[in-house]
Amino acid sequence: MKRVGIAGATGLVGETLLRLLESSEYEIEDLRLFASQKSAGIMVSFRDQEYEVKELAVDGFQGLEIAFFCLENELAQKFVPAVAKLCPVIDKSSQFRLKDDVPLVVPEVNPGALSGHKNIIANPNCTTIPLVVALNPLHQEFGLKEVFLASYQSVSGAGRAALEQLYYESEFFVLHRQPDTGESPFPVQIVDNVIPQIGAVDESGFSAEEKKTILETKKILGLAELAVNSTCVRVPVTVGHCLAVTCRFEKAVDLAGVRRVLQKAPGVVLKPDREPLTPVVCRQRNEVFVSRVRAGATANDLNLWIVADNLYKGAATNALQIAGLLLKNSEGL
Ligand SMILES: NC(=O)c1ccc[n+]([C@@H]2O[C@H](COP(=O)([O-])OP(=O)(O)OC[C@H]3O[C@@H](n4cnc5c(N)ncnc54)[C@H](OP(=O)(O)O)[C@@H]3O)[C@@H](O)[C@H]2O)c1
Numbered sequence: 001m002k003r004v005g006i007a008g009a010t011g012l013v014g015e016t017l018l019r020l021l022e023s024s025e026y027e028i029e030d031l032r033l034f035a036s037q038k039s040a041g042i043m044v045s046f047r048d049q050e051y052e053v054k055e056l057a058v059d060g061f062q063g064l065e066i067a068f069f070c071l072e073n074e075l076a077q078k079f080v081p082a083v084a085k086l087c088p089v090i091d092k093s094s095q096f097r098l099k100d101d102v103p104l105v106v107p108e109v110n111p112g113a114l115s116g117h118k119n120i121i122a123n124p125n126c127t128t129i130p131l132v133v134a135l136n137p138l139h140q141e142f143g144l145k146e147v148f149l150a151s152y153q154s155v156s157g158a159g160r161a162a163l164e165q166l167y168y169e170s171e172f173f174v175l176h177r178q179p180d181t182g183e184s185p186f187p188v189q190i191v192d193n194v195i196p197q198i199g200a201v202d203e204s205g206f207s208a209e210e211k212k213t214i215l216e217t218k219k220i221l222g223l224a225e226l227a228v229n230s231t232c233v234r235v236p237v238t239v240g241h242c243l244a245v246t247c248r249f250e251k252a253v254d255l256a257g258v259r260r261v262l263q264k265a266p267g268v269v270l271k272p273d274r275e276p277l278t279p280v281v282c283r284q285r286n287e288v289f290v291s292r293v294r295a296g297a298t299a300n301d302l303n304l305w306i307v308a309d310n311l312y313k314g315a316a317t318n319a320l321q322i323a324g325l326l327l328k329n330s331e332g333l
Contacts, residue, residue, distance in 0.1 A: 001026040001028070001065060001066060001323060001324075001327055002026070002027060002028060002029045002030065002065060003028075003029060003030040003063060003064045003065040003066075004021065004026075004028055004030070004031055004032070004064060004065065004066055004067075004068070005031075005032040005033075005034065005060065005061050005064045005066075005067040005068070005083075005087075006018060006031075006032070006033055006034065006067075006068045006070065007034045007035075007056055007067065007068070007069045007070060007071055007075075007079065007083075008034070008035060008069065008070030008071040008092075009033035009034060009035055009044065009053060009070070010033075010035040010039045010042065010044075010053060011035070011070050011071075011159060011160055012156055012159055012160050012163065012311055013070040013092055013311060013315045013316055014033075014035075014068075014070040016311040016312065016315065016316040017068055017070065017315075017316040017319060017320065018033075018044070018046060020312075020316050020317060020320050021046075021320065022046055022047055024320065028046070028047070030063070030064070031046060031051055032051075032054065032060055032061070032064065033051050033052075033053045033054065034053065034054055034055070034056040034057075034060060035053050035054075035055070035056065036055065036056070037055045039053045040053060040054055040055040041053065056071075056075070056079060058079060058082045058083055058086075061083045061086045061087060062086055063086075064086065064087045065087060066087060066088055066089075066090065066323050066326065066327075067083050067086075067087055067088070067089045067090070068089075068090050068092070068319055068323070069083070069089055069090065069091040069092060069093065070092045070315075071092075071093060072093060072159075073093045073094060073095040075093075076091055076093035076095040076096070077095050080093075080095070080096065080120055081120070084118070084119035084120045085119070087119070088117070088119045088120075088121065088326055089119060089120050089121070090121050090123055090319045090322050090323060090326075091120060091121070091122050091123065092123045092315055092319060094122075094125065094212055096120050096122050097122040097124060097125075097212070097216055097219075098215055098216070098219065099122075101118055102117075102118075102120050102121070102122050103117050103121050103122065104122045104124055104216060104219050104220055105121055105122070105123070105124075105220075105318075105322050105325075106124060106129055106132050106133060106220055106318060107318070107321040107322060107324075107325055108133050108136070108265075108266040108267040109132050109133060109136045109220055109221070110220050110221075110222065111325055113220075114322070114325055114326065114329060115329070121322055121326070123315065123318050123319045123322065124216045124220060124318070125209070125212040125213060125216055125314075126153075126157050126241060126308075126310035126311075126314030126315055127149075127151045127153060127157075127209070127212075127213050127232065127241050127243060127310075127314070128212065128213050128216040128217055128220065129288075129308070129313055129314050129318055130241065130243060130288040130306050130307070130308035130313060130314065131147075131149065131213065131217060131243055131245065131306065132217055132220045132221055133265070133266075133267045133268060133288040133308075133313070134245075134262070134265070134268055134288055134290050134304065134306050135147065135217075135221070135245075135247060136221060136265075137261050137262065137264070137265035137266075137268070138247065138249070138253075138258065138261055138262070138302070139221060139223075139249075140261075141257065141261050142249035142250065142251045142253050142257075142258075142300075143249055143250030143251055144221070144223065144226060144247060144248075144249060144250075145226070145227065145248045145249060145250055145300075146226070146227040146228075146229070146247070146248040147217065147226065147227070147228045147229065147230075147245065147246075147247050147248075148229045148245065148246040148247075148248075149213060149228065149229065149230045149231070149243060149244075149245050150230075150231045150233065150243070150244045150245075151209075151213070151230070151231070151232045151233060151241060151242070151243050151244075152233055152235045152237075152241070152242040152243075152244070153198060153209070153232060153233065153234055153235065153241045153242075153310070154235065154237040154238055154239050154240050154241055154279060154310060155190060155234065155235075155236065155237065155238060156238055156239045156310060156311055157198075157234075157241060157310045157314070158185055158186075158198075158234070159185070161185050162185045162186065162190075163238060165181075165183075165184045165185060165186065165190060166190050166191060166236055166238065168180070169181070169184075169189055169190060169191035170191050172191070173191045173192055179191055186234065190234065190236050191236055192236065193236060194233055194234070194235055194236075195233065195234040196231070196233050197234075198210075198232045198233070198234050199212075207232055209232040210230040210231065210232050213228070213230045213232060214228040214229075214230050237279050238279075239279060239283050239309060239310065239311060240278075240279025240280070240281075240282050240283055240307060240308070240309055240310065241279070241307070241308060241310045241314060242278075242279060242305070242306070242307050243304075243305070243306040243307070244303075244304075244305060245303070245304045245305075245306060246296055246301060246302070246303050246304075247296075247301070247302050247304070248296070248298075248300055248301050249300045249301075249302070250300070251300065252299040252300055253295075253296075253299070253300060253301070253302050255293060255294075255295060255302075258293055258302060259293060262290055262293070267286075267287055267288055267313070268287065268288050268289075268290055269287045269288070269289050269290070270290050270291070270293075271289055271290065271291040272291065273291050273292055273293060273294075275291070277289055277290075277291040277292070277305060277307050278307065279307060279309075281307060282307045282308050282309045282312075283309050284309060284312060285308075285309055285312060285313075286309075286312050286313055286317040287308075287313065288306060288307075288308045288313055289306070289307045289308065290304055290305070290306050290307075291304075291305050291307075292304065292305035
């Protein structure tokens with residue numbers, strides 16, 4: 001990977017991707033960074049060189065080998081199809097994830113979905129990714145029938161403004177004052193609180209995040225009939241999403257067998273059940289961490305606790321892994 005563009009390079013995901021690229025083995029000869037007009041002209045350092053951030057424009061991607069898009073949906077809709085005429089785009093937004101002709105890829109789970117792509121490849125939601133990385137190997141062994149998910153999602157999952165809001169409200173909190181939420185991206189205060197609603201809630205009662213975790217899980221696992229129940233909750237943690245998961249399988253599960261499967265599972269780190277596995281453990285790590293492996297209410301049920309860095313494996317790491325697969329596939333042609 002020599003000629004790379006990042007749209008949204010000044011955001012949380014874009015910055016994480018840049019740092020991962022910097023420490024990767026790729027010899028980057030042409031790096032182009034894009035953001036809004038407000039960031040145009042900012043200089044960003046990358047491997048001893050300074051790069052100027054430019055205002056996002058389709059022409060800026062001419063001649064690149066790969067483009068990473070780390071922008072919200074409306075901007076993705078406006079720019080991704082046009083840039084995809086110039087080079088493959090790995091898109092972090094949710095805009096194209098459920099489209100039939102767009103692969104939704106987690107390299108440990110469904111690398112084959114990339115074949116025949118039409119230059120737009122979607123990177124899944126930051127909660128869906130760790131869920132499928134942990135569940136897919138168990139599905140292969142025991143046959144997944146139903147998933148019950150409760151997620152505890154950090155504020156960085158909602159972007160830089162959300163993270164800044166938590167820091168801002170924390171200053172009020174330590175002074176025992178009511179936080180100022182006037183310009184908050186959250187519907188209510190986030191400090192010292194838990195918000196059981198991520199994204200808009202529709203007439204069916206589901207939040208946007210819950211629908212993403214349900215529909216994306218089915219698409220990535222290739223299990224249209226899988227029953228997925230999801231409750232997504234925002235918690236006042238800076239980085240790291242946690243998932244409490246109960247799974248129901250076709251076959252009876254034995255805990256020793258589950259541990260054997262998870263110990264060998266690509267991208268999974270199985271942690272000791274009695275060591276508290278918290279978001280702090282997963283920060284700046286590329287893997288998905290699993291612990292609290294417990295029996296469920298019936299012989300076919302299993303309980304798990306899953307933790308992953310939403311900016312790493314939940315976003316930038318996964319995008320970089322997809323790029324690696326794309327390069328490998330194109331070399332094999
Ligand atoms: N954060 C996560 O954990 C996570 C995980 C998975 C997926 N995602 C998705 O990834 C995408 C990026 O998320 P993020 O957390 O990195 O958001 P963010 O921190 O808010 O960053 C947003 C980026 O978009 C740029 N931008 C805003 N308006 C623009 C415009 N008009 N033209 C060009 N660029 C513009 C910003 O540039 P300026 O700095 O110039 O404003 C910034 O670089 C979103 O679709 C998000 O849903 C995020």
